[in-house]
Amino acid sequence: MLAALDLAGVNHRDIKPDNLAFRERGKSREVHLSLFDFSLSRAPLEQTGVGTPPYLDPFFDTVHRPRYDAAAERYAVAVTLYEMATGRTPSYGTGGSHPAVIKDDVTIDPDDFEPGPARDGVIAFFRSALARDVKARHDSIETMRIAWQSAFEAVPPAAATPTSVNPVTGEELDQAAAKALLDTAIVSAGLTPRAVDALHRIDVRTVRDLLARSPFELSRLSGVADPTKREIRRRAKQWRGRLQPPVTAASQAEEVQDDSDCGVGSVLGSLVPKHLKKDSAEAQVLRLYLGLEDTATDWPGNNELARAAGVTAGRVGQIIPKARKGWRPKRGLTQVRDEIVEDAGGVISATGVAEALLTSRGSDAAGDRRMRRALGLVRAAVEVEAERGGEARLLQRRSHHSVIIALEKPTDPDAVPGTDLLDYAVRLGKAADQLAAESPLPTAARTEARLRAVRLPQGFAELRPERLALLAAAASRTAAANGRGEVYPDELDPRRALEQMASSLGVIRHGMDPEQLKARIRARYPRVGAFPEQRQDLDALLKKAGVPLVPGQSGYAPRNVQATLLPSSKSRPVTSLSGGAGDREFADFERRMALSSQERGFVTLSVDYRLYADAIAALSARFGAEVLDVTAELLAAMRVTAEALSVDWSLVLRSDRPDAAPQDAANLRRLVELAAAGLEERLTTAPEPLLVVEAAPLARYDRLGVLERLADKATARPAARWLLLPVERGGALRRRPAGPRLPWCAEGLR
Known part of the structure; x- marks a missing residue:
């Protein structure tokens, strides 16, 4: 197939597992390997960045290898084969690091390959096929094919089988699948070789092994193309229907056609018996219980259900248990229970489980109804599981406003008891309440340290920081958490949120309108309280919070001059080192700088551009800061990177001109990105205080994100960071005509 493309001079440009599949062709339904999605094949050869990393060859450069070539096609083939062989x-x-900026060649661990006579040959093949030097690779697809086949010459021939002599047809696969029994080897059960290989990776050796896996797990096989996943799920469904006895005719009549593909709404719909009248008390109670109708809380108790349905709590106590008995044999709900058991990871909030179900299954509901219905499905699954008594695999406990779910392994005497996991969640919740009461708001590092101090159940592995914070908040009374692993008060006062983010808002390059500002705050603190609706009230709130943004007609713009002390909510602008300051002002400045050093703060300082060099020397000597010259550091790193990539420096300089070709400008930005990695790492990890000067390139090449992160109060800095900016006599940032955005030093790149 690839030889034919090579002969025709066609480059696919996006060879990867997702674009490969076994397909049946012709009346005989003979199975062939197919390559599809040629949408990138007509991309200009000069656009070497077109494709999908890591299948995209990373070793292009603008001088020696400026155009896409056949070697890149073969590289994508090699990566695909490597992933099929090792799973990564x-x-x-x-x-x-990016492969292009280091000198190391491909790293191959022999343990990634199954022991046997072919292993050494396969490793040698990949060392050549993935070599960073194109000249060390196979020089044609035919040479590559011969090398691949040669790697297996040491393998003794296996006994001939019907499938090893002739191509397997789809009809033959169907016949084999129809004859398969629970103990039939998966290799002989009627699956394509690609499907067999995918199942062997997860240790599925027989049909029985396959049916023991949940459809959810089969839909998330790593490194397996979607057509192959569908083939596996189709066969699994076929064998379940034939080899696993039906529960009852009535329950089967209410099953949906393909439970493995059911959305949240479809499974919920199957739990309300069709014979019930929609306006009956029983149907109303079930719909409220399952989240199909609005309720005051997400996990309503019997009294709330009774009030909403207009019946007694005793009647609710009759309807729900009866319904749960009917749900037990339902295949769709059983699959959901299996999914939850598979993904629980020990202990998790019901909301976390609901979010996972929405991700894996989807929902046709919108807005708040999506989560409410997903929680209804979680509740049905967990409480039906509880009906199994001592064999129940899931336990639940209400904790304040949330429900916590723990995994129980009744057949494993060494497993951590589910009750211990629930107790652990309660302890985390108490710690989260304490964190939420702290002022200023705790950083992610502080949050993790406090939660890690909570006693773990014996034998239970530590959770990831983000999941730890979310679980703690869910089990708390007053706390919320975000995806950064920070705990904060639920319904956080908008002023506190603004105070916490004032620093990062102050270094944005462009302005923002009120809605963008609110969205930025909510992205950080999803459970922040309501903002003022009137613009003048919002302006006043920003002023009280000390946010260094200037209100304008359409929104807010960053101040040009600021020297805000960031680690303390008591910070006040502005310190200007323009000379002539009185002793009292200078003493106050020294006090602020000393406090910043002590609290590892971030300070932005402005100075008259004529005194810039003197200010650098004075600040460094006075406060013991290491000077970090961004322009000099970046320029040196760019030279080293360009040399490593064999890029002529004169080409780099030409690419920085205003009239540079778009591709050259794009290559320059890529070079800056690679070169800036070490600089940005030093900015964030250096243990000594840093005085950051000549920072224009960070703005010119869109690298201000590192300053935004450093300026954020929640960032745990190893030491103080002080940014010094040159300004005109009137306070505006020093600019040169047609120059970059923080110009003072950018000419060093020209």
């Missing part, structure tokens, strides 16, 4: 894509060096 290749890495270079330690895997922490």
